[in-house]
Amino acid sequence: MPSNEISRRAVLRAAAVLGVSLPGLAACVTSGSGGGSSSAGGGDRSAANPFGVQADAPLEVVVFKGAYGDDYVIAAENGYKSRFSGAVIDHKGIQKVGDTLRPRFVAGNPPDVVNNTGAGRLDIAALNQSKQLEVLDSLLDAPSWDDPNVKVRDTLLPGVVEDGTYDGSFVRLNYVYTAWGLWYSKPLFEKNGWRWPSTWPEMLALCEEIKKSGVAPWTYQGKFPEYVADPLLVMAARGGGVDLLRSIDNLEPNAWRHESVKAAAEAIAELSAKGYVMPGSEALSHTEAQGAWCQGKAAIIPSGSWLESEQKSVTPAGFDMVMGAVPSLSSSDKLGSNAIHAASSEAYLVPSQAKNVPGGLDFLRMLFSRKAMNEFAKAVGTMPSVSGATDGLTLSPALTSVTEAVKAAGTDMINYRHRTWYPTLTKAVDDGVGELVSLRITPAEWVDRVQKAADDVAADSSVKKYERR
Amino acid sequence: MSRAVLTPRVERTDPPAPPPVKPKRRRKLNRGYGFVIGALLPALVMHVVFVVSPYAQAFYLSLTDWNGVAGTANFVGLANFGRLAGDSLFLASIRNNLLLLLLMPAATIGIGLFLATMIQRGSRTGRGGVRGARFYRIVFFFPQLLSVAIVAVLWGFAYNPNNGLINGVLRAVGLGGLARSWLAEPGLALFAVMAVMIWSGVGFYLVLFSAAIDGVPKEIYEAALIDGANGWTTFWRITLPLLRDNVQVAFVYLGMAALDAFALVQIMTVGPGGPDGSTEVMGLSLYRTAFEYGKFGYASAMGVALFFGTLVFALIALRGSGGKDRTELA
Known part of the structure; x- marks a missing residue:
C-alpha cells in the first residue's frame, strides 16, 4: 500500500525551491514601466479645440x-x-x-x-x-x-x-x-394626513401616529448599516456645522465627541428603543427592506436618490415615492433643515x-x-x-x-470626505451604527468606539493622510 | 500526499506496486527518465506559471506596500506581518476560522458517517440499508449540485427573520418564541453560516463514506453479526477503523473549507462579516483589504498567513492520524 505521508524533507525542499524562485518570479506583478508614454497631443490649440486634440488620433x-x-x-x-x-x-x-x-x-x-x-x-x-x-x-x-x-x-x-x-x-x-434623505410614499402620507416633519420631536410624534395605524414607522437596510448611518451623520453635521465636518474629516482628537454627534446617535437609538423600527430590519438586505417598504409594511426608509430606479420593477403603481430631508435635532443647529447630504x-x-x-x-x-x-x-x-x-x-x-x-439646500451641502479617505474608519462607524440601532451598544459606547477607530487611523503611519480645508 | 488528497480512496484492496526494476547502466536510466520528463514537463511548466509563480509573487508582495495599481512597490520587510498581529478584525477572523475548523468538519463527518451507515447497514436485520436508501442518497447529494453562490442566496432567504422559511416553520408549529434574527445576532450568525456549510457538504461525504462502506467485505460484517455485535459495536469496531483513510481525507478537505468560508460569508452575512465582525473570516479580511482598501501588500501578508495556517493544518491532519497502526485488510 503506497504511503500517503509527506516527508519533512520534501516540504523543506519545496519551500527552498519556492524561496529560490522568489525574486525572479516576483518581478512580474510590479514590473510595469513607471514613465508616462508620450501622448498624441500634437494638434493645434484653439478656442474651439482647447486641448489641441489631434483629429486622427484614436x-x-x-x-x-x-x-x-x-x-x-x-x-x-x-x-x-x-x-x-x-x-x-x-x-x-x-x-x-x-x-x-x-x-x-x-x-x-x-x-x-x-x-x-x-x-x-x-x-x-x-x-x-x-x-x-x-x-x-x-x-x-x-x-x-x-x-x-x-x-x-x-x-x-x-x-x-x-x-x-x-x-x-x-x-x-x-x-x-x-442626494440622500428619508423616503416615503406621498399618497400614503396624504391619505393619512401625515405631514413630513422638520424637527426630531415632530418625527417622533409622527412615528407614534404611524405605529398606531398598524404600519411600522421605519425600516432600514440592516445588512448594510451605512444606510442608517447616513441620517445619523446628517443630524450630527447639522448641529456642528462645517467646523465639525472638517474636524472629523481631518481626524482631529475628540472630533467625534462633539455633543451633536452623541445627540444624533441618541436620536437614532431612540427610534429602536421606542419600537418605531420594523422588527427584523437588522437582518434585511437592501432589496428585502426596500421591498417591504414598497409593500407598505414600513412608512419611512433612508436611502439615496438612486432608490426610484432601483425599485422600478417592484414599486406598485401610485406609490409615488418622494424624498424628505432628515429632520433637525435642535433649533440651535449651525445648519438648517434644508441642509442635505449630497x-x-x-x-x-x-x-x-x-x-x-x-x-x-x-x-x-x-x-x-x-x-x-x-x-x-x-x-x-x-x-x-x-x-x-x-x-x-x-x-x-x-x-x-x-x-x-x-435647490433648497443651495450651498448648504453636507458631505464627508473621511468615508472615502479612511475606509477602516468608515467600517467602524457603520458596524457600530448596526450595533447601535440593534440596541446592543449605547450611544456613548458608539461614540467611544468610533473615536477610537479615528484615533487608530490618525496614529497609523501606513495610512496616507488627507486634509479638508 | 498527493494521491491520498486528490483521489479519495474507496478501493481498499489495490495490490502492492511491483518493485521498480533497477536499470543496470546509467545510459539506460537516462533514456527511461527521458520519456518521463518529456511527459511531465508541459504539466510542470503550467504548474509553475499558473500556480507556483502567483504564490511566489504573493510572498514577495507581502513584503511590500503595493497598492494594486502602481507600477512599482516599496519593500517594507516584515512590517505587514507585524500589523497583522495588532489588527483586531483579522484576529477576530482567525478566531472565527478556528471555531469553524473545530466544529464544522467534525459535524459534517459525523452526520455523513451516520447517514452513510444508515444507508448501507441501517435495516432491522443489520444486513442492508434503510428503506429508500437510494432515494436518500440522491436527495442528500442535491446541495452538491448547487453553486455556493446560489446556496448562500437561498439560505439568505431562508434566514430572513420576517418571511424566511425557518422562522415561518417555527411559527407554524407554535414555536414562534424560537424565531430569531439568525444572521443579525452576533452569537448566532457564525453558527447560521456553519449550518449552511454542513448542509451543503454532508451529501458529498455521505456518498464518499457510503461507497467506502460498500467496499468493506461483507464477510466481516457477517462475522460480527454472528458474534452478536450490535449496530454500535459494528460501527465503532469495524466501519470506522476501516474508513479511517476516507475520514482523514474528508477531514483535510473540510478543514480547508473551514479555513476559507469566504463565499458564504460574503454573500449571506450582515456587513458582510458582521454583525460587528462576528462572522469575519480571513478570506473576507483579505478581499476587503485588497479590493476595497487598495492595500495589496498587506492583503498578501494575510494570504501568506492563511497559506501557512492551511499548510500546518494539512500536515497535522495527514500526519496525526496517518500511519503505521493502520488497519490493513488485504
Missing part, C-alpha cells in the same frame, strides 16, 4: 455599464467622431472595471477615458497616489461646451470639484449627483499614461455638456452633476423632490 473609452447603461456615452462618442473626422473610437461597456483595467494601469497602457464605477472598481486614491491619473484642472478651466464664456468649472453643481479632489489634485469628474458619483477619469490625453479631456467636455446631460436625465431619470440639466424635463415625483431638495 480614442479608447472604457465605461462601467450598470443601471445607467452606456447609450449616453455612445451618443457623445458619435458627437466626437463627427467633430474629429478620422478619429477611431474604441468603446467598451463593461462591469468589472477593476479586474479589467488594473493590469493595464500596472503595465502602463490604460485607455484614454475610464468610467470607474460599480462593484470591483479601481481605488482612485491609490491611482492618484501612484500618479496614474491626469489632473483635470485644464478641463475645469476650459470653456464649457454650451457656452464658451462659461468655464466647465462653473457649470458643475456644488461639491463636484471637492468630490473629485484627492490630495489636492482634481482627478475625478463625476457624472451623477446623488455628493456626486459615476467617476470619469483620464489616465495620465493614456495615449490620447487631449482627446480624453475633450471627450469629457462633450460628455458634460448640457445637451448630453439632459438626454441622460431623460433616459435614466437621474440627476446629473451639471446645474440646469433637468430644466424643461417632465420629472417623476421622486426626481422632482430630489431636485427641489438640492
